[in-house]
Amino acid sequence: MAKVIGIPLFVGTVGNLTIYKTKDGMLARQKGGPSRQQVKHSKQFENSRRASAEFGEASRYAGKLRRAVWPILYPMRSQSLNGRLTAKFRQVLLADPVHGKGERKVLSGNLGLLRDFEFGDDYHVTGQLRGLPKVSAGDVVLLDFAGLGTVKRVAGAQYVQVVAGLVALQEKTDSWPEWHFSQPLPLDSPLSELDLREIPIPPVPAETPLLLVLGTRYFQSLAQGSYPLTEGVAVRVVAILDERI
Numbered sequence: 001m002a003k004v005i006g007i008p009l010f011v012g013t014v015g016n017l018t019i020y021k022t023k024d025g026m027l028a029r030q031k032g033g034p035s036r037q038q039v040k041h042s043k044q045f046e047n048s049r050r051a052s053a054e055f056g057e058a059s060r061y062a063g064k065l066r067r068a069v070w071p072i073l074y075p076m077r078s079q080s081l082n083g084r085l086t087a088k089f090r091q092v093l094l095a096d097p098v099h100g101k102g103e104r105k106v107l108s109g110n111l112g113l114l115r116d117f118e119f120g121d122d123y124h125v126t127g128q129l130r131g132l133p134k135v136s137a138g139d140v141v142l143l144d145f146a147g148l149g150t151v152k153r154v155a156g157a158q159y160v161q162v163v164a165g166l167v168a169l170q171e172k173t174d175s176w177p178e179w180h181f182s183q184p185l186p187l188d189s190p191l192s193e194l195d196l197r198e199i200p201i202p203p204v205p206a207e208t209p210l211l212l213v214l215g216t217r218y219f220q221s222l223a224q225g226s227y228p229l230t231e232g233v234a235v236r237v238v239a240i241l242d243e244r245i
Contacts, residue, residue, distance in 0.1 A: 050102025058089040061106045061169065065089075065211070068167045068175045069119065069235055072215040076233040078121045088117055107171060111209050117237045125236035128152050128216045129162075129191060135239045141166065141199040141212060148191035154232035157218035159184035162196055166241070167211040168204045177202065177213075184219055184226065201241075210241040 020027045062085040066073075095110035118124045126132060128151055134144040143164065151160045161184050165177040182196035201210070218232035 053102050054093055054104055055086075055090065057104070057106055058093050059086050061089045061092075062086040064169065064174055065167060068177055069165075069213055069215075072163050072165075072179060072213075072217070073119060073233070073235055075228075075230045076120050076123075076235065077230070078119065080121055081119055085117070085119075088114060107169065107209070111169070111240050111242055114211060114237050115240050119235040120233065123216075123232055123234040125214055125216055125234045125238070128160075128232055128234050132214070132238055133191075135212060137201075137239075137241055140201060141239075141241070143197060143199065145191040145194050145196075150188060150190055151185075151216070152232075153187055154218045154229060156220050157187065157229055157232065158221045159186060159219040159226065160232070161185070161217050161219065162191075162194055163215045163217065164196060164199050165213055166199055166202055167213055168202060169209045169211065170204070211237050212239040212241065214238045 018029050020029065062082065066081070066085060089106055092109040092111055092113050093104045093106050095113070096104035096106075096108040098108045099105055118126075129148060130150075130152060131148050133148065134146075136142045136144070162182045163179050165179040167177050168175040178200070180196060180199055182194045185191070185194060199212070204210070213235060215235040216232060218229045219226040220229055
């Protein structure tokens with residue numbers, strides 16, 4: 001960028017030269033870089049277009065999953081969730097053995113890589129539950145909490161609630177899963193006493209991948225009633241129901 005010494009007769013752009021008025025004086029800058037049409041059509045930027053297309057595919061599915069679990073994510077705070085989730089879906093996409101670079105698809109990739117993804121930065125489901133339930137699937141998904149003891153305590157909380165649901169990953173539609181909440185469990189009671197046992201499988205096409213998502217939330221009991229706490233909110237993908245896995 002050049003500094004204008006003389007007195008310019010204009011501020012703005014003429015041809016590929018732009019004059020700026022700044023606190024340091026008048027500056028002149030020549031327009032550089034590729035045009036929009038070059039980026040969209042030039043063979044020189046073919047790899048950039050392919051990378052952009054795959055990033056968009058990963059970002060789109062990250063948004064689908066984030067919106068699906070939002071009812072149980074709130075009021076979780078995570079500065080890194082969007083980036084981590086998009087990066088995870090990009091790993092899934094890169095494992096697509098069917099399509100070429102720039103055309104790879106999430107649903108053709110390795111969805112098993114989503115297993116054990118934790119949505120939160122500060123609290124993890126495995127940490128709060130001190131383990132995970134055993135999962136089996138047939139006509140319904142069964143959760144077996146036998147063998148798990150009491151949960152990790154959170155300051156001010158007297159009860160914990162476990163929530164579970166199945167998120168369907170589909171190309172053209174978002175998933176709005178039915179969430180199943182356990183009754184609030186006193187913190188000194190073992191998880192084997194939870195009443196959350198069965199998760200119905202939603203009516204989706206047979207080959208639709210389903211993500212089993214599990215979450216925790218804590219409550220403080222006061223004279224006026226029970227109130228949810230921001231502490232201890234954790235959400236995790238604990239299993240993938242996919243005929244290909």
